[in-house]
Amino acid sequence: MDERSKKIQKILVIILVLNLIVAFAKIIYGTFTDTLSMKSDGYHSLFDGISNIVGIVAIFVAAKPPDRTHPYGHQKFETLASIVIAVLIIFVGFEIIHNSISRFTSDIQPTVTGLSFIVMISTMAVNLMVTEYERRKGESLNSEILLADSIHTRSDIFVSLSVLVALVAIEAGYPIIDPLISLIIAAVIVRAGIKIIMTSSNTLCDAAQLEEEVICSLAYEIDGVRDCHKIRTRGCKGDIHIDLHIMVLPEMTVSEAHAISHRVMDYLKEELEGVTEVLVHIDPFKEKK
DSSP: OOHHHHHHHHHHHHHHHHHHHHHHHHHHHHHHHTOHHHHHHHHHHHHHHHHHHHHHHHHHHHTSOOOSSOTTOSTHHHHHHHHHHHHHHHHHHHHHHHHHHHHHTOOOOOOOOHHHHHHHHHHHHHHHHHHHHHHHHHHHHTOHHHHHHHHHHHHHHHHHHHHHHHHHHHHTTOTTHHHHHHHHHHHHHHHHHHHHHHHHHHHHTTOOOSOHHHHHHHHTTSTTOOEEEEEEEEEETTEEEEEEEEEEOTTSOHHHHHHHHHHHHHHHHHHSTTEEEEEEEEEEOOOOO
16 A cells, blocks of 8 residues: 555544544434434434545555556545445435424424533534544545545534534524424535535546646647647546647657657656656647648
């Protein structure tokens, strides 16, 4: 396993522990006080932990080197794991919707104490730190799974804020606000899941990862390149593949043209972050009439 993958796994393990602490604090206290919004938020955090486990396994697989069955490597397993996480998120959202609708016809009266507010504010502080930490690490390591999980964790903060509103409403004598807030939580959760699926699907469907103009302008900086066209990019953050055609003077020898293609490959890898493979096709240059 390379150094990048080890760092991502270590980050996910740290976040897993924090998510489980947050989840059980909210679930246990929410169950004890019959506060549906708090308990729903707790299950949301619990599935954050499950998604971390999925991520840890996916990073282990994605770090494997290319082989005969996967000649381009296993990096897309990380993207696939992001979609699995998103599906789990959406499942939790619909489960909360079901529980919220059931609560409208229930006689259960939630209980709010000072400890309820302490639990929610403390867990919000943890989520805020986790979100910022995960986002920074995801950007520095070009990790789709960390960035996807940071988006999810960020939604937890707004969810927890809505739970605080529900607690205030219950204390003020409006318990009906509890299931209403839970429905809002569910909507936020489902929206976060859909957003992750849309982003990850672009990678799995080989959507372009870089602007053609940027690649072409860099290729022109290499002496001997007369034209650049048929540029294609695909892959994921940290593992972008480029293939392109360049034109050189037809009187060049094969060795000279080959040397230019290698200079283009090396330069693109050096200048463009996350580029791991570059395939250059040589064409003879023809003056436009």
